[in-house]
Amino acid sequence: MRLATWNVNGLRARIDYIDHWIKHRQPDVVGLQELKTPDDVFPHEHFRDLGYQALVHGQKSWNGVAILAKHPMTLKQQGLPEQDDFGARLITAEITTPKGTAFDFTTVYCPNGKTLEHADFTRKLDWYKSLHTYWQQHAVAKHLICGDFNIVPEAIDGWRGEKGEGSIFYTQEERQHLQAFVDLGLTDLFRHYYPDSQEFSWWDYRGGAFHRKHGLRIDFLLATAPLVDATSEVIIDRDYRRKIDDLTASDHAPVYADLDI
């Protein structure tokens, strides 16, 4: 079972690029973020032709999340309670694998926060509080939450290293909210399997950041213990941050894990 997360930076602008990745990697379930697409024009038939059912929580211009699945899937939640006015940023489904294992899959597009001084930074922290509450109220043994968290967990996860400490994405306040999920029993799959590796999942479009290795690891797969135990591999798919022919990549790479469930 290959479970993936990907901030695609515009679903409609990325659709041909996404096809390449899906055909080469053959994921079973994909959490997508930053669709920038209203629900009424989501290309359901396009993904159906590739073998996927889609559940969508979109909006015009900004934000938007979706889950693609090759296996039976039912919607459990659209939108983070108490945070509707901060955009379409959360969707949860229950998925049943061919082996008959049921698990919950949540994907999130966490707020950016803009700057430490901006009102959106406080709202970002509040949004995390609501996510924490949501998580506690939807506790199931097998649950994976993935997405763009817009937090650099440790100095190793940002190209600026220790020099970044204290600036937005690297603050203790933001990291405490990530730690709260660890305290609730979730594990960052990539860091669990690669304790010392510096790999990034996002690179700015500007200034040749990808080639200069100026990136951040902000896209995670967080899993409960039974799913951690079932995981055999975790990949940050940086090849898919590169241009394919004339197709522009997202500024985020896909991240996926293979699980025996």
Added chain:
DNA sequence: ATGCCTCCCCTTGGGAGA
């Protein structure tokens, strides 16, 4: 310090992204 690039919008420049 700012822009770099790319997306979106009842577009043609401006806001947002991280």
